[in-house]
Amino acid sequence: MAEAFTTLEVVDDRSDRLHVRLDRPEVRNAIDRTMVLELHDVCAALEETPRILIISGGDGVFASGADISELRERTASDALEGINSRLFSRIxxxxxxVIAAIDGWALGGGAELAYAADFRIASSRARIGNPETSLGIIAAAGGTWxxxxxxxxxxxxxxxxxxxxLDAEEALAVRLVTxxxxxxxxxxxxxxxxxRIAGQDPLAVRFTKSVMHAPRAEHPAVDDRAQSVLFASPEKHARMTAFLERRAK
Structure with missing residues (x-):
């Protein structure tokens, strides 16, 4: 990506993945409107050209939460706008x-950002929690569900x-991180x-993720439709042929 971000750093940009780092160290990577907009830009690029996304934070802080100086001034209409919740649903x-690499504190909106990822891995100093009720609000960007x-x-x-x-070992014990x-x-x-993800068939990975997120009532029809597309895929034939040739040796 060539965008000139002010709250994100593009750490790695490859054909199969994009690694972005939250980059507001002066406020412990608090998530403000600018960061939300820049993460929407990241999402738009990955929706157009699907790749694996890695999100990480700074040294010892993944994200300390939503920016309290902004949050304090938000109104009822801001809450109904779903500023963070819509971003995290898009992610x-x-x-x-999406892989969240959590080093240090992931609190409030920072924790909710990590919850929206498909994978969460952590450093030994990770700390994950939702202190929203102590601030007079709820974890409304996905934490409650x-x-x-x-x-x-x-x-x-x-x-x-x-x-x-939760510390890192507690989060690992309950599989919040893997x-x-x-x-x-x-x-x-x-x-x-x-x-490891990139070694799989990208189309099969995409269908698996979408089918896993489908409502229960749509199964098994949604599975069958996805499989019908994959059964016609040249990549399926090539990978199965390679498997059979390896087994025959």
Missing amino acids: AALPMP RLPELVGEPLAKEILLAGRV EVHEPDALDAAAHALAD
Whole structure:
């Protein structure tokens, strides 16, 4: 991507992936309107040309949450606009998988951004929580429903209603994150995961993600339609032929 971002840094830009880093270190990567707009630009590019997305933060802070100085001034109409929630839903719906690499604090909107990813990997110093009720609001950008889906209702209530913050090992134990690494190895781990995804058939990955997100009532019809497209794919034939040739050796 060639855009001149002010709140994001493009760390890696390849044919199969894009790695962007949240870059507002002076406010601990707080998510403001500019960052929201720039992440929408990232989404638009990846919707047009699907690639894996890696999102990371700074040294010791993934994202400290929404920018409180902005949030304090937002009105009822701003809440109905869904400034963060619509962005995170767009990120969750990207055609190819999204990896959140969490080093240090991921709080409030920062945690909700991570919840919208398909994969969350963490550094050993990760801390994940939702302190919104202590500020007189709710976790309205996906926390109240994505988090219970990810970790179950009892633990989600501890986090959302009682302010519990999970450390890296606790997050790993409940599979909120799938890997824990030392901070200086986290980016490499994110790219290693991206490498594994990139080794799959991209079209099959895209269909698998979309079918997994389909409403329960649409199954199995949605599965069958996706499979019908893939059965006609030259890549399916080539990959299966290669598999059979390897097995025959």
